[in-house]
Amino acid sequence: MCKTVPALKKSFTQLCTSARVTSAQLVSLHAKLGFKLPQPSLKSNLIENISIQLIDSYLAGSSKKISNFPTCLISLDMGVKNMSLSRFTTPIGSNPILQQCIKIDINPKEIQFNPNNYAEITKKFFFKQILEPIDDSVDEITILVERQRFRTGGRSNVLETTLKTNTVEAMLYMGTKMWNELLGKRDKKINILAIPPGNMVKFWLNEGKKMNLFDNSDVLSDTESKKFRIDLASKLLLCGLPQNFTEPIKQDINLDGIEKIFNLDSNIIKSIDINDKSNLKRWKKAWSFKSTSRKFYEVCNLINEFNQSKYQIDQSLWGKTKGDDLADSLLHGLAYWKYYQNRKQLYDCILHDKPLHSLLN
Template sequence: MSLRWLAHLKGVELRTLATSIGINSSGTKAALTASLETQIPRAALLLSHDTPESTLSKGRFKGKARANVLSIDMGIRNFCYSRFLVPESTHIPPQLVQWERKDIGESPKTIDSAAVKESFEPHVYAALAYDVLDRIFQEGHPSHVLIERQRFRSMGAAAVQEWTLRVNMFEAMLYAVLETLKRQGRWDGDVYGVSPARVAQFWVGGEEVVTKASRKKQKKDDEPGEKTVKTSKSKQTKALKMQLVGKWLRDSSKFSVNGQAQESAVKYQNVQTGKEKQSTFGKLDDLADSVLQGLAWLEWEANRQLISEKGMDALPELQKASRSSSGTG
C-alpha cells in the first residue's frame, strides 16, 4: 500500500503513528512523514489474521511458534530477561515462557567472579557476554533478540558514572557475540536495540501515579483533604510499569504464562502484594522492564502491519489503543 496519505495528516496524528511503532515522535511534520515512510514497511513479523472463531476451535496455543523473542533488560547485578513464544495468529496472545534475573558477576565459569566487580577489562566482559548468551541459547534459540539501549549519561549530567561504563561495555559485547554467531552460521536470528524511553512512552506516557506511600491526610482550613507527596517522574514511571505488569499477570490480558516463567510470575505477585520479601526475588522494576520491552516491540510490529494493510483507517484503532494501553486497573 502507498504511504502518500501520510502527507495529509496533522502533526498529532503523525505523532500517534510514530509512537505506535516505537520510533521518535518529535520533529517537524516533514521529518515525521519521512521517518514513517521509511519505518512502517520494516516489519520483522508478519502475523496471520484468522478469525476469532477458527482460533477458538484450535484451543490454547500449543503449536509451532511464529517467533521466539528474547527481551534483555541490561545490567550486571540485575541482568533481567524474558522470552516470549509468539503464535502465528493475532488472536492468540504470546506466551511468556522464561523470566529471570541474574547477577552476571556471580555466574561465569571461565573467569574469577571476584574480578568482575572491579574490572573494566574488555576480555572480562567478552567472557561474561559469551557465558550468559551461551546459557540462554541452551534454554531455547531466539529468533529475535531485543537489547535495552544504554545511555552514557544520566539526567544530562556531565560526568559518566563508572557503572554506566561497565554496562555499556557489556552491552557492546553482547552485540559482538551475537554478530559472531551469525557470521559463523550458528544462529540466524536478528538483534534490535530498543529505547527504554520509547517503551515507557508507549505504555505509561503522560500518566500519573498515586500510591499508598504517596498519600497523606491533612487539614486545610478545618477541612479534611488529601495531598499527593511529590515524587520524581522516574519513580512514578517505575511504579506504573510494575503495576501494569502485575495487572497483566492477574488477568492474562496481554500474555499467558507457561514453563519456568510461572514460578517467576507467582513470586513477582507475592512480592508486589507483600507476601514475600523483595530480597527473595530481586528488583521488580528491572523484571517488569524486560516484559514491557518485549511486549512493546511485539505491539510495534503488529502496528506496522496494521498501518501497512489499512492505511489511514488504522488511525482510530491506534488512537483507541493509545488511550487504553496504560490502564492499571
C-alpha cells in the same frame, strides 16, 4: 501486494489528509508504532518517517516480504549486577507466551573490569542464558536491547557501572554478529535490535491513560513512572493467569481496564499447582508485599522456582530484591508485540484505504 516507500508514503499522506490528522496525532502514532521521532518533527517529516520505518520494520526492509512476529523473543533490561531477561514464544495467530522472567548477576565473583574478563562473562551469559534453553526446532531468535546511555549521576565522569554495562552491551552485539557470520546459515539466526531509550516508557504511559490508570492531565515523575510500570507489569501478568490464581488476591489488586495480551507458560502454571495449600500460601505471600517493586520481584522469583530447570536461575544470582528491571524487561517485550500489531494494522489501512481512526484514538 507490498508497496514501495514512495507509493506507501503517497497513500499514507492521502489517508492523513482525508482524516485531517494533526502533527500531534502523528507524534502519538510514532509512540504506538515504536518509531523514533525525526528532527525536526514537521508534519511532512513525520509522515515520511513513518512510511520509511514501516517498510524497514514490518516489511523486512528491501525484501518487501511481510515479516511475521518472532516465534522466539528475548527482551533484556541491561545490567551487570541486575541483568533482567524476559523470554517469549509466540505461536502464529496467538498472543505471546511468557516462558521466563528472571534477573541475574552475571559477574557474581566481582572479577576485574577489563576486556578479557568481560568478554568471558558476556560469552557465558550469551550461551548459557540466551542460547542453551532454546529448543533445537527454533531457527531464528530476536533479542531486544534498550540502547544504553552514558550516565554521570551528576558527577564530572561517566559512572564505572555504566561503562561496564555498555561494554557488555557492545560485546553482545559483536557476539551475535560473529555468530550469524560463522553459523547463521546452518544454525539459529539471531536478530539483535536496539530499542531507543524512552520508547517503551512513552508507549506504556499512553496505554496507561487509555486504560484510565491515571488522568490524561497527569505528568508522572521518574519515580512515579517507574512505580506505574512495575504495577502495570504485575497486573498484566495476573491477566494472563487462570482464575484460581487471581481469585485469592483479587481483593488487593484492581484489574479494571487491563487488557490481556499474554499468557504465562502452561508448564509453569501446572508446576505451581495452586490447589496445593503450601503453594497457595506462598503465592499469596509473594503478592502481599506493600512495595510494588519487592512484590514483582517475589512473584517472578517464585515463578522461576517452579519453572523448567533449563529456565531456572539459582537464587544466589538474583541480586537485589527489586523488581523494576524485571518489569522493564517484560514491558519491552510486550511493547514490541503491541508495536507489531499496530504496524500490521496501519499497513492494512494503507494497503486497503481504510480509515485511521482506531490508530489515532
